[in-house]
Amino acid sequence: MSAKAGAAWTLLAGALSGCRGASSVLDPAGPQAARIEAYWWLIAGVSALVLVGVTLAMLYAVWHRRQRPHAEPEPFPPPGLEHRRGRIVGTLVALTVIVLGGLLAASFATDRAIAAFGAGYGDALQIEVIGHQWWWEVHYADPVPGRWAVTANEIHIPVGRTVKLLLNAHDVIHSFWVPNLAGKQDLIPGYAAYLTFRADRAGVFRGQCAEFCGYQHAKMGLLVVAEPPADFAAWLDRQRSPAALPADARQQRGLAVFLARDCGFCHAVQGTGAAGKSAPDLTHLAGRQTLAATALPNTPGHLAAWIVDPQTAKPGNHMPPHDLDPADLEDLLAYLGSLR
Ligand code: CUA
Helix, strand or coil, X not given: CCHHHHHHHHHHHHHHHCCCCCCCXXXXXXXXXXXXXXHHHHHHHHHHHHHHHHHHXXXXXXXXXXXXXXXXXXXXXXXXXXXXXXXXXXXXXXXXXXXXXXXXXXXXHHHHHHHHHHHCCCCCEEEEXXXXXXXXXXXXXXXXXXXXXXXXXXXXXXXXXXXXXXXXXXXXXXXXXXXXXXXXXXXXXCECEEEEECXXXXXXXXXXXXXXXXXXXXXXXXXXXXXXXXXXXXXHHHHHCCCCCCCCHHHHHHHHHHHHCCHHHCCECCCCCCECCCCCCCCCHHHCCEECCCCEECCHHHHHHHHHCHHHHXXXXXXXXXXXXXXXXXXHHHHHHCCC
16 A cells, blocks of 8 residues: 555544544444444445546546647537447436436435334333423333433443333424434424434433524433443432432522522422423532533533523523622532532
8 A cells, every 4th residue: 555545544434433432423322323324335335436446537537628628629529429428317317216226225224124123112211301491301201200310411221121202392393313322313292203213332421402493402412321230220210309408507498599590480490399391400510410400510610500591591591690709609509509
């Protein structure tokens, strides 16, 4: 391999390795995503062949013309030339139809195969996901109403078990997309849509709303945490329990600030008077990795900035600014930080 070809290969390999990671179609974590990846490579391969073919044909035409720089077009082409050219164009048109038809058939086969994975979801874990401008509401239903769990923007799933999402939207159309696990599925207000997938290895996979849904569409992310079944069961048990009681006087004052500032009109904290439904449930807020649908890491500093001035980090979101005095804010942070 020449030095140039070696450099080109290194560059291509480097570019594609950048495509692996926590939010990539090229790093599938389950069978549905693996089918989509296979189809991606088929399209990439066929497109590369077509690109090489067209480029070679163009270079040949340029080279051919340069062999005869002063040649004039012939007024009467030799007999048979038009016919030959017609045959070449006809063959290329037929080839194009065959290639595009083949890709269409492969797309259909991929779609059917992914749908077939979902057919045997008898023991699938059902999770309801509701899209809001601009966050994700997540429900883990249970036949016993007291065992329902509600969270937001972070979905935990057990490794090796099929998950069936029931998708709905509260306001406008959103689209659920976690590239490492499955294809996109629209969430449409008033219409139940489903998406089934399975994670075969543990990991944290980043998802993103994939349908333009307003000003902060780009900051409507989510995390899917795939973990061993025992860890998942422990997590779900924690989510089902009501919020931790304030452990000291400071957290007690923080809860009082939370209730006095009417946070509970929009947010719920199970076990307190706060039962709002129009914003993320905060019962186990401190256990989540991010704030504001992955827009910010979940640290006390970011949480403080978010409470005081949420419009700077995510302009247009529905949370108003809060003019808290520093002591109240400290107490409130102590309380929210205890909600594990
Ligand atoms: Cu929700 Cu874009």
